[in-house]
Amino acid sequence: MEKQNQPDLENQDQPTRELTDSLQQKLDYLTTLRQAITAGDDRLIYELIDGDHYHQALLNEDPNPTRNAQVGLITDVHPAVSHYLSTKLIDYLAHEYPFFYYEETQPGEFQIYFGNWWDRRKFGKLNVLDVKFEFSAEEFNKLQKTFELAHAHKRFNTDAIQKISAASDQLQKLIDAQDDRDAQKDDLRQQLKENGQRNSLFDSGRIKEERQQIIDELSKLADEDEQANNAHATMKDNEAKILTLSKEDTILAYEKQAIENAFKSFENFNERNRSLYVDYLTTLIGKAQVASDDE
Template sequence: MDQGKKMLIDNMIGSKIEYLLNFQRSIDNENIPMIYQLLDSARYNSLINGWSQADDNRVLNSLVESLRFELAEFTAPYLIDYLKKYFPFFKIQKKQRSVYSVTFGYWPSAREIGLLDTLRVEIVFDKNELSAVKEYMNDQKKSQDDDVQIQELNKIQTIYQKKSDATIQAIKKNEEELIKLSKKRAVLKLEQEQIEKYFGSFEHFIDKANHLYVDYINHLLEDKNEPEK
């Protein structure tokens, strides 16, 4: 048999065995950063280690492709704990197997604004939901227009209630529209208060959310390297 081919096959098998053993050790030791490095070495080495050229390990990480649901649920509690501390207004809930919703706030009528990808360490925002609070915070004219609309609806409601010929249907329709708009404004106001409290501005909030992967893994590494007290 060609010894060169035999050695090549042995090396390929050996690298796969080593990869799986490293993955097993990472799970056993709850070494979450290492899990992310093994899942996507190119991304990890580029963003965390700062390598200008980082080779990917797609051939090796395909070995655990069938475990992605389990890995997503294994890593989820650690990431959710981090989000509770640094994005305390986010309510994370499991919707289905390995799928987690992100709701903005714990108050009634809080809006679901996206999904949490625990393996990518990424919040996949619903752009429409996100644009609503961005517009509310940054577009002063839109905010003023909404205030005017609420005032107008209140005036109309008062007029309807005084007019004897106003139909119940018209009163009810105007009331529903008023409640809907007022509730929307109240929710957006709460969201604005939380963003300004913890991040100062909408732009800084989005910037931190977009850097979640780097910030989270660096946080885990710092905790890991801290001496025990």
């Protein structure tokens, strides 16, 4: 009589144990995260959502991807976790970066505004989970250039404003020179008339060349007349452009002053941005130790 196939319990025990251990690790991870949120332990939450980065940055340990083995379990709730962690982080940033303001555009996503003045700029985003600023490259570069140009006593738009102003000055000269152009045109038309009355087989080439030169001069004056006719509208547009650029320079000056008041220099500002994760987590660790000592 043939034996019926029986499950190989000896061979299944090890895979089964590995499965149950893996599930238990996931449960333990989620339980620990839930408890950390319930207890308001933001430091532990940051360690749980990216343990490898935490251990490298805070404990100077070597990379170890296994520390993040379970982080994929909470990817779908990242916006909610970011929203939760934002409260203490933004309170901290309000003290360290008093010129930045934040708007939660959707759950867990935060737009950065520079300043509370009129026409303040959108300056990028705050990545709460990574504790870092993600500045707009365009806006950041404008601010960086503002600091660089300050050494030459120039503003960000100084050259552009000077170029536009020079163009308007040139247009004004065209307007002012209208009477002179009219006189030149009368003289050239008379020359053209006299040229047409000359008829010589021997000088026909020279006469034709002179005629073309006169026509070219008249054409040039006609172009200048057209520019002069449109000059007032163009100059008005230039005034609007200069006003816009001047406003931008004013905003950039406010931003520069705000950074200098808080950090003394643009270099210090950048250095602080690079160390923001460590600085903030160190603060959380310190507060946790104080709370533990008080218990």
